Amino acid sequence: ASRGDVRFSPCHHHGSVGPMAGIITASMPVFVVENRAHGNHAWSTINEGLGKALRYGANAPDVLDRLVWFRDVLGGALGEAIRRAGGVDVRALIAQALQMGDECHNRNRAASALLVKLLAPEVAALDLPPAERSRILAFAAGNEHFFLNLGMAACKTATDAAHGVSGSTLVTAMARNGTDFGIRVSGLGDRWFTAPALTPVGLYFPGFGPHDANPDIGDSAITETAGIGAFAMGGAPAIVQFVGGTPADALRATRRMYEITAGESRAYRLPALDFRGTPTGIDVRLVLQTSILPQINTGIAHREPGVGQIGAGIVTAPRDCFEAALEALAEAAK
Amino acid sequence: ASRGDVRFSPCHHHGSVGPMAGIITASMPVFVVENRAHGNHAWSTINEGLGKALRYGANAPDVLDRLVWFRDVLGGALGEAIRRAGGVDVRALIAQALQMGDECHNRNRAASALLVKLLAPEVAALDLPPAERSRILAFAAGNEHFFLNLGMAACKTATDAAHGVSGSTLVTAMARNGTDFGIRVSGLGDRWFTAPALTPVGLYFPGFGPHDANPDIGDSAITETAGIGAFAMGGAPAIVQFVGGTPADALRATRRMYEITAGESRAYRLPALDFRGTPTGIDVRLVLQTSILPQINTGIAHREPGVGQIGAGIVTAPRDCFEAALEALAEAAK
Structure with a gap:
């Protein structure tokens, strides 16, 4: 390379x-x-x-x-x-x-x-x-x-369909490359709004710990972008054995994401929330108004190549991505 | 025949x-x-x-x-x-x-x-x-x-293993033949304690209703006898779409069954109850002390042969089985 x-x-x-x-x-x-x-x-x-x-x-x-x-x-x-x-x-x-x-x-x-x-x-x-x-x-x-x-590919087809709507403040992609975290916003074209990626907090496989962890990496946050993943973890209480926390935390995480999303899924419904649709469509404005950052469930990679997965945990999107996107939205609206 | x-x-x-x-x-x-x-x-x-x-x-x-x-x-x-x-x-x-x-x-x-x-x-x-x-x-x-x-067969091997313990008041089988409901008790040998079977309350397939229903039938209540089925429905909130009620009812049903069971499963744990083991081992004495009857999730059969399943719902074991068993236990203890 x-x-x-x-x-x-x-x-x-x-x-x-x-x-x-x-x-x-x-x-x-x-x-x-x-x-x-x-x-x-x-x-x-x-x-x-x-x-x-x-x-x-x-x-x-x-x-x-x-x-x-x-x-x-x-x-x-x-x-x-x-x-x-x-x-x-x-x-x-x-x-x-x-x-x-x-x-x-x-x-x-x-x-x-x-x-x-x-x-x-x-x-x-x-x-x-x-x-x-x-x-x-x-x-x-x-x-x-x-x-x-x-x-993930199904989520990508869903969020791509929401992309390119003039003036829309919905997030249509969240992705991380192990160094930076980037978001795309429906009304802002192909531009990425980036900030340094955070490191997940979670549970490690035996023999590994936080000092081995690479910052957040991968395209899999497309699941949260489309309203599943951490946004649906209230329906997945057993996952806390893998990413940490309690089943009550998992329910709270899903409930909190309704504060920053524009809608609720008609296709994806959680029995534990009386079949309420999952929180779907992150709105840049709601993230900044509430100061609630999108939560992501993720695997944790070793920071050295060749080792592989060393754990799993929870991370958020960095706030600066949303700040930058809001500025661009304000600029575009001028 | x-x-x-x-x-x-x-x-x-x-x-x-x-x-x-x-x-x-x-x-x-x-x-x-x-x-x-x-x-x-x-x-x-x-x-x-x-x-x-x-x-x-x-x-x-x-x-x-x-x-x-x-x-x-x-x-x-x-x-x-x-x-x-x-x-x-x-x-x-x-x-x-x-x-x-x-x-x-x-x-x-x-x-x-x-x-x-x-x-x-x-x-x-x-x-x-x-x-x-x-x-x-x-x-x-x-x-x-x-x-x-x-x-069901796995449940049968579990409850059979608990059968035949002298003086034990644990229920080791619950079964229904469409007319009568019977229980066996660990300390009371092969005798069945029976009472008329109740008719499930639940949801019907289109075109059928309660007047078509046969009373409770089948050996499948061996699941509840072994601590799963309705006893574990707190972990199965989506089932209410099939048997009726709400996810909160399902949690309540499981919680109530702890009142009449002698132990909690070490193998079967429910994330929604913070990984608590399912309520296991119905005790005849606890059923009568609390007046809480074992709950059973069940299919509903048409009362005429040849039609098949017409719905699913919830039913309880009749109290008289437990009364009769308690009398026999008292008799055996003399």
């Missing part, structure tokens, strides 16, 4: 989103998610699972071998299975999973199981060696974040 | 449990569940799914065709898949599902998806025609109560 042989560009600039380091190369198979109401699309890679993974900066031989298998076998097989299934209704999967203890950012156990359940009958009939069919389903079943990238 | 060619006997008298009519014949494949701590076993059939099903009194050609397929294909295939998977840890599945919005009686969506996820890699490698592998997984994936019978 330093020699200029590899060029980097943000996923968001290519209609795509990727968790953590979010690397997408030309040879990687991707899911294609369509927003049927609005006609736009988004793309995401196949989630590699926990432990050593490219998205956490690991590039050991087993990481690369898995990516080769993705390219040569898994991508094509999942593509064929999805086509045979007549596509996957990602919004319906998210809606169900939110009633099954997921918030679809740091907890995707239900959504992943539902996705495996949907695809398994098709994969089982693919014209592949038995061991390969089995490996595909075992890989999918063994990865509790198998759904994550697909859900 | 009236000619004496068919003999009937309760499932519970054969170490087994079956939902609703609970029919098990000699030619039906069964799951075998082992209580490894105690060494005992229980058996249950494969759940047929919603709509017309033998357990709801239906015996149309498609119902019988499905049972033939169970016998000839599905039973053997699932058996082979379970053996290849090295068995299924049913307790772990229940524990996970209770943190995913199931109460594992009237809501088994998560447990069923987790079970499909576990078996899919094995089924996909079975030496069967591709369409048959696909059909097996599509059937399992299409039945949100696929897990129910397995969970």
Whole structure:
């Protein structure tokens, strides 16, 4: 990269989103998610699972071998299975999973199981060696974040549809690159409003602690931007065992996000809040009026490459992004 | 049956449990569940799914065709898949599902998806025609109560292990045959203490109402006997859309059951109650002291054979069973 042989560009600039380091190369198979109401699309890679993974900066031989298998076998097989299934209704999967203890950012156990359940009958009939069919389903079943990238792409299609409305103060993207945190605002075009990324507070895997943590990283805050993730964690009380806090904290977090959002989801409803729709559509003005910052559930990456995920926790978007966006909105309104 | 060619006997008298009519014949494949701590076993059939099903009194050609397929294909295939998977840890599945919005009686969506996820890699490698592998997984994936019978058998192995303790006032079985409701008590041998079954109060499928309902029926109250089902519904708020009431009612129901139970589960914990173990072990004395009757979530069968399930709701065990058991306990203590 330093020699200029590899060029980097943000996923968001290519209609795509990727968790953590979010690397997408030309040879990687991707899911294609369509927003049927609005006609736009988004793309995401196949989630590699926990432990050593490219998205956490690991590039050991087993990481690369898995990516080769993705390219040569898994991508094509999942593509064929999805086509045979007549596509996957990602919004319906998210809606169900939110009633099954997921918030679809740091907890995707239900959504992943539902996705495996949907695809398994098709994969089982693919014209592949038995061991390969089995490996595909075992890989999918063994990865509790198998759904994550697909859900992120669905969120991207939702927020992209809200982008570009003149005068709109809604946030349509929040993304972090491990150094800076950036937001995009519907009425302010493709500009990013950035500030230094904060470091998540949370729970660490054995042997790691806060001094090992990299600042907040990845495109996965697209989930909160679309009204799920930490915004829906009131329906995912078990997640506190992973990110810290108590079930009451999780409910409070969701309730607090209603203060800074313009609406409530009609598709995503939380039983624990009497089936109230999740808080959706962060409004720059409400963030600054209330001084309540958008909360994000996130994985924590080691600050050195090659180690991988070392924990999970909670972080907020930095206030300065919203200050800068408000100034630009005021400028644009002149 | 009236000619004496068919003999009937309760499932519970054969170490087994079956939902609703609970029919098990000699030619039906069964799951075998082992209580490894105690060494005992229980058996249950494969759940047929919603709509017309033998357990709801239906015996149309498609119902019988499905049972033939169970016998000839599905039973053997699932058996082979379970053996290849090295068995299924049913307790772990229940524990996970209770943190995913199931109460594992009237809501088994998560447990069923987790079970499909576990078996899919094995089924996909079975030496069967591709369409048959696909059909097996599509059937399992299409039945949100696929897990129910397995969970019931696991509950049976748990409560059977508590049976036969001299002087014990714990309830080790609750079962209904559509006419009578019966309980067994640990210290009172194989005797059933019965009273007329009540009729559930709940929500009906379109076109049906309370006048169509059969009184409470089936062995599935073994789930409540073992501390899940209605006893765990505080962790399953979405179930109120199926059985009626509000999420707050569901929490109240679980909290109330602590008043009549001797302990709290160490395996089954509810995030919504700060990971408190589910109320487990109904004590005959506590039921009568508090006048709180065990609550049961249940399906509602049409009172005429052949129609099937017409709704779902909530019912209690009748108080007279507990009165009769207490008298017998007093008698036994003399």
